[in-house]
Amino acid sequence: MKFKETKFYKWLDNFWYHYKWITLIISLFAVFIIISTVQMVTREEGDIYVMYAGPEVISVQNMTYIERAFELLDDSDYSGDGEVNTVLRDLTIMSAEEIEAQARAEMEKNGVANEGYILNEQMARSQMSQNLQVFNQEILGGDSVICLLSPYTYSIVYEAGGFMSLEEVLGYKPEYAYDDCSIRLSDIDFGKLEGLATLPEDTLFCIRRVSSMSFLKGQEKTSEAHEYHVDKFKLALNYVKTEENAEN
Numbered sequence: 001m002k003f004k005e006t007k008f009y010k011w012l013d014n015f016w017y018h019y020k021w022i023t024l025i026i027s028l029f030a031v032f033i034i035i036s037t038v039q040m041v042t043r044e045e046g047d048i049y050v051m052y053a054g055p056e057v058i059s060v061q062n063m064t065y066i067e068r069a070f071e072l073l074d075d076s077d078y079s080g081d082g083e084v085n086t087v088l089r090d091l092t093i094m095s096a097e098e099i100e101a102q103a104r105a106e107m108e109k110n111g112v113a114n115e116g117y118i119l120n121e122q123m124a125r126s127q128m129s130q131n132l133q134v135f136n137q138e139i140l141g142g143d144s145v146i147c148l149l150s151p152y153t154y155s156i157v158y159e160a161g162g163f164m165s166l167e168e169v170l171g172y173k174p175e176y177a178y179d180d181c182s183i184r185l186s187d188i189d190f191g192k193l194e195g196l197a198t199l200p201e202d203t204l205f206c207i208r209r210v211s212s213m214s215f216l217k218g219q220e221k222t223s224e225a226h227e228y229h230v231d232k233f234k235l236a237l238n239y240v241k242t243e244e245n246a247e248n
Contacts, residue, residue, distance in 0.1 A: 045079070045085070045087075046079075046085040046086055046087035047077060047078040047079050047083075047084050047085050047086070047228070048070050048071070048078075048084070048085070048086040048087070048146070048228075048229065048232055049086075049087050049089070049142075049143040049144045049145055049146070049229070050066070050067075050070060050086060050087070050088050050089070050144060050145075050146045050147070050148065051088075051089040051090075051091070051135075051138055051142075051144035051146070051147050051148070051149075052066075052088065052089070052090045052091065052147075052148040052149070052199070052203075053090075053091040053093050053131075053135050053147070053148075053149050053150065053153040054092075054093060054094075054148070054149060054150030054152070054153060054199070054200060054203060055092065055093070055094045055098055055102075055150060055200065056092070056198070056199055056200055056203075057092055058088075058090045058198075058199075061195075062194075062195040062198050063088050063090065063195070064195070065193070065194040065195025065196070066086075066088055066195040066196055067085075067086035067087070067088050068086070068195070069190065069193045069194070069195060069196055070086040070146075070232060070236070071084045071085065071086050073232055073235040073236060073239065074232075074235060076228070076231070076232075078225065078228045087143070089138060089142075089144050091131045091134060091135050091138075092127075092128075092131060093128055093131045093132055093135060093150070093152070093153050094128055094150075094152070095152040096125070098152070099125055099128060135153060135156075136156075139157055139162060139208060140211065141211050142211070143225075144208075145207060145208055145225070145226055145229035145230075145233075146205075146207055146229055146232065146233055146236075147163075147204075147205075147206050147207065147208060148185060148196075148199060148203050148204070148205060149182075149203065149204050149206065150200065150202065150203065150204070151202055151204065154182060154204045154206065157208065158179075158181060158182075161209075162208050162209055163181040163182065163206050163207065163208055163209065164181065164206075164207050164208070164209055164230070165180045165181050166180060166181060166182075166183070167180065169207065169230060169233060169234060169237075170234065170237070174237075176188075178204055181206050182204040182205060182206040183204070183205050183206075183237065184201070184202065184203070184204060184205070185199060185203040185204065185205045186201045186202075186203070188205070188236070188237060188239070189239050189240050189241035190205075190236040190237070190239040190241075191203075191205065192241055193241070205236070205237075207229065207230060207233045210222060210223060210226045211226075
């Protein structure tokens with residue numbers, strides 16, 4: 001057994017020495033294919049792509065309201081089909097602390113046994129882990145550019161430098177900003193619109209940088225789409241709620 005292991009590791013070391021770059025390139029394309037396949041299966045066609053990732057479970061009605069809020073910012077149509085359509089990607093993601101707190105609250109509310117509490121927590125952790133993988137894929141190479149995130153999901157991307165700064169977007173950092181890259185949705189008029197107002201008060205409004213996978217999708221096309229989303233993001237930040245536009 002020891003001889004076989006030694007022989008295998010020698011072969012592996014030799015293979016890596018000679019084919020390292022080929023392996024890395026193939027692996028990179030494999031990741032891109034996986035991401036593209038996921039997008040093809042789940043993708044809806046639209047102009048504006050928004051992602052929510054946080055503890056809220058958004059109802060179908062509120063999803064419609066949120067998509068409509070972005071569509072009414074202006075009539076600029078990226079696809080050129082004469083309509084402005086928003087696609088909202090919603091992912092329920094909680095931190096380990098939030099999962100534990102929710103499981104304990106359910107246990108206290110329903111009076112379930114400790115075994116039930118453990119089972120609920122394990123199931124929640126498994127689901128959150130899957131959703132977190134989808135979230136990371138969407139940030140890495142997905143269509144979603146404008147983001148509505150919980151502090152937990154926001155911190156994951158922020159620490160990796162994945163967001164544009166407000167200085168880059170607006171030319172200045174608003175006094176009411178949460179930090180250099182985000183604003184609490186509840187602190188702006190846009191966040192008070194129907195649907196958006198149902199999201200948690202600490203939801204952060206931000207915009208990610210151009211996808212690191214843009215060279216595989218087409219640099220020029222990806223950059224144009226990103227600029228379109230930046231314009232929508234700025235319109236949302238500068239939105240002023242009035243009786244007239246609130247009714248619309």
